[in-house]
Amino acid sequence: MTKQFQRMTLGAAVAAAVLALSGCATVGSDFKAPANVSETSFRHAPQGAASGARLPAQWWTVFGDETLNRLEQQALRDNPSVRIAAQRIVQAEAQLGLARASQQPSVNVNAGISNARTSANTSQGLALGGRSISGNNFSAGAAFSYELDLLGRVRRAVEAADAQALAAQSDRDGVLLLLSSQVATAYWQLRGLDAEMAILRGALDTRRETEELVNARFNAGLSNELDTSRAKIERANAEADLEEVQRQRNQLEHGLAVLLGALPTTTVLPAVAEAKLPQPPAIPVGVPATVLGHRPDIASSVAQLRAANANVGVAEGAFYPSLSLTGNFGFASESLGDLLKSGSRAFSFGPLALSLPVLDGGRNQANLNIAKSRYEEALANHQSKLLTALREVEDSLSDVQQRQQQAQVQSASREAAERAYLVARARYERGLSTYLDVTDAQRSALAADRAGVQIGTQRLLASVAVARSLGAGWSAN
Numbered sequence: 001m002t003k004q005f006q007r008m009t010l011g012a013a014v015a016a017a018v019l020a021l022s023g024c025a026t027v028g029s030d031f032k033a034p035a036n037v038s039e040t041s042f043r044h045a046p047q048g049a050a051s052g053a054r055l056p057a058q059w060w061t062v063f064g065d066e067t068l069n070r071l072e073q074q075a076l077r078d079n080p081s082v083r084i085a086a087q088r089i090v091q092a093e094a095q096l097g098l099a100r101a102s103q104q105p106s107v108n109v110n111a112g113i114s115n116a117r118t119s120a121n122t123s124q125g126l127a128l129g130g131r132s133i134s135g136n137n138f139s140a141g142a143a144f145s146y147e148l149d150l151l152g153r154v155r156r157a158v159e160a161a162d163a164q165a166l167a168a169q170s171d172r173d174g175v176l177l178l179l180s181s182q183v184a185t186a187y188w189q190l191r192g193l194d195a196e197m198a199i200l201r202g203a204l205d206t207r208r209e210t211e212e213l214v215n216a217r218f219n220a221g222l223s224n225e226l227d228t229s230r231a232k233i234e235r236a237n238a239e240a241d242l243e244e245v246q247r248q249r250n251q252l253e254h255g256l257a258v259l260l261g262a263l264p265t266t267t268v269l270p271a272v273a274e275a276k277l278p279q280p281p282a283i284p285v286g287v288p289a290t291v292l293g294h295r296p297d298i299a300s301s302v303a304q305l306r307a308a309n310a311n312v313g314v315a316e317g318a319f320y321p322s323l324s325l326t327g328n329f330g331f332a333s334e335s336l337g338d339l340l341k342s343g344s345r346a347f348s349f350g351p352l353a354l355s356l357p358v359l360d361g362g363r364n365q366a367n368l369n370i371a372k373s374r375y376e377e378a379l380a381n382h383q384s385k386l387l388t389a390l391r392e393v394e395d396s397l398s399d400v401q402q403r404q405q406q407a408q409v410q411s412a413s414r415e416a417a418e419r420a421y422l423v424a425r426a427r428y429e430r431g432l433s434t435y436l437d438v439t440d441a442q443r444s445a446l447a448a449d450r451a452g453v454q455i456g457t458q459r460l461l462a463s464v465a466v467a468r469s470l471g472a473g474w475s476a477n
Contacts, residue, residue, distance in 0.1 A: 026152030027320065028313020031159075031306045034382060042397055045285045054284060054294075059472035060184050062281040063460075067269070068187050071260060075183045076176060078261030085172035092161075092168035099161035102154050105146040110330075112139045138339050141330015141346070148325060153317025156310045163307035170300035173474055177296060179259065181468035185461055186256040187269070192457030193249040194272050199449045200242040201273075207235040207442070210425075214435060227435040234439055238446075277456040280463040285397065285470065288390055294471030295389055301382040308375040315371035318364040321356040389469070396465035403459045410452050417441070417448040 055062065060072050076082060117134035119125050125132055149155060211231040217223035249271070254264040262268060293299075329347040333339040357364060424441035427433040 026155060026313065027316040028152075028156050028310065031309045033302060034305070034379070034386075042285060042288060043394055045397055046282075046401075055467060055470070055473040057473040059467050060180060062283070062467075063184070063278070063463075064281070065187075065278070068184060071187060071256070071268070072180055072183055074260045074262075075179055079179055079259060080261060081175055081179060082172075085168075085175040089165070089168045089172055092165040096158070096161040096165045099154075099158045102147065103149065103158065105144050107142060107144040109142045110140070113137070135334050136336075137332065137334060138336045139330060139332040140339060141328055141332075143326070143328035145324060145326045148323040150323055151317055151320050153314055153320070153322075156313035156317065160307040160310035160314065163303045163310060167300045167303035167307065170296040170303060173296035174300060177468060177472055177474055180472070181464055183256065183259050184464045184467075186252055186259060188277075188457060188460040188464065190249060190252050190256065190269055191272070191277060192453060192460070193245055193252065195274060195277055195453045195456070196450055197242060197245050197249070197271065198273055199446070199453060200238060200245060203442075203446045203449075204235065204238040204242060207231070207238050210438065210442070211235050213429070222431065223435065230435055230439055234442060277453065277460065280400070280459045283400075283463055283466040283470070285393075285466070288393070294474060296471065296474050297385060298382075298389055298471075301378075301385045305375070305378045305382050308371070308378040312368070312371045312375055315364070315368040318367060319357065321354055324353050324355070326351065326353070392469040393466070396462060396469045399462040400459070400466055403455060403462050407452070407455045407459060410448070410455050414445075414448040414452050417445040421445040 058069075058072070060068055114137045115135070116137065118132050120128075120130050120132040147154065211228075211234075214223055214227050214231040218225065218228050253267070253269060257264050257266050257268045260268055327347070327349045329345075331339050331341075331344040332346050333341070333344040338344055421438075421441040421444070424433060424437045428435055428438045
């Protein structure tokens with residue numbers, strides 16, 4: 001009994017020493033986040049923009065539109081892509097659980113019963129005088145195995161899996177950000193088309209009135225048939241334009257329904273008879289360095305880079321020894337009644353097995369080269385994504401700036417076109433000009449009105465693009 005205790009004590013001491021040694025070094029290099037970008041302001045940022053301002057988590061609320069708020073909540077709740085991203089997080093966390101399981105001992109409980117008979121004609125049977133051995137065997141016990149993480153190879157594998165789980169979470173947040181921006185974009189496009197349809201309906205009413213006026217003048221002998229034909233053409237063109245805008249609106253509404261997780265046959269946003277769009281909100285803009293912390297796709301890229309760096313350490317660990325420990329304890333007996341008696345005990349501690357690769361045909365070196373190449377690829381991808389993110393911010397800020405200036409110029413054009421139409425119609429009614437002047441003025445006024453609404457819509461869409469490119473209200477958990 002004392003010798004058994006000494007053997008177990010010696011084994012435990014060896015295991016403890018190896019565990020202590022394993023905590024002294026780790027293969028691979030610790031991850032360092034890529035260098036940050038400069039703190040200078042964006043080229044097209046508004047003057048006097050606060051660098052520390054942030055959008056709220058529900059960033060779309062800055063538009064102050066209750067209908068948009070309701071649609072956003074429905075999309076985040078019912079869109080299938082949100083559930084897909086959520087399941088990918090579950091899968092990544094399960095993979096992390098598998099990696100962490102490698103750090104723990106594996107224990108299996110077993111029990112068995114067998115009946116056996118040896119041959120009397122084998123060398124063993126002949127040595128026993130031509131006899132066979134037969135009987136029952138009952139067993140019950142437990143076995144364990146454990147890989148001692150000498151140089152941190154398993155720890156690096158866990159680090160890689162943990163980074164992949166973080167990347168999956170950031171990817172999910174990226175899906176939410178993209179979805180919310182798509183819903184906002186579709187919503188303001190629909191509202192812009194509603195405003196444009198309101199203008200076209202007003203223009204159609206005006207053309208009908210004008211057609212009646214021209215017909216009355218023709219019947220009174222004050223006009224000619226060419227004027228009546230032109231009036232009919234203008235009315236028909238206005239009707240055709242109205243049908244075209246309705247077609248575009250139908251398609252947009254179908255797309256919005258899908259974003260909301262509803263059937264395309266569902267009417268998700270009834271048309272409104274208003275020809276006025278709200279002014280776009282002011283979106284707080286920070287400095288380029290904040291893009292790293294405010295965009296989920298950049299956070300996911302950093303996590304992927306960390307995972308690739310850890311995988312280099314895993315590949316390096318294959319060059320070094322691996323140490324595993326096994327053991328078992330249980331009972332074995334020919335009789336079930338004697339199974340749990342002290343004489344039926346059976347146990348073993350070890351072997352403490354050391355494995356060192358010597359010749360592998362270059363397999364480990366090839367795996368290391370692959371891991372290093374994947375890290376360099378991940379680094380290049382991260383740099384590319386960062387540049388793309390900064391370009392998206394500059395593009396959207398430039399759009400906001402230029403659309404605002406365009407709206408100011410277009411407002412003057414719209415006022416002039418409206419005045420020209422009133423003058424042309426008054427002159428025609430007095431017989432001082434031809435109906436062709438009225439037609440040209442009507443077309444110019446309608447084009448200016450529609451352009452004004454389209455620019456107003458683009459200004460709202462530019463605000464959505466700014467919010468999305470800045471990462472909206474997202475922040476790392």
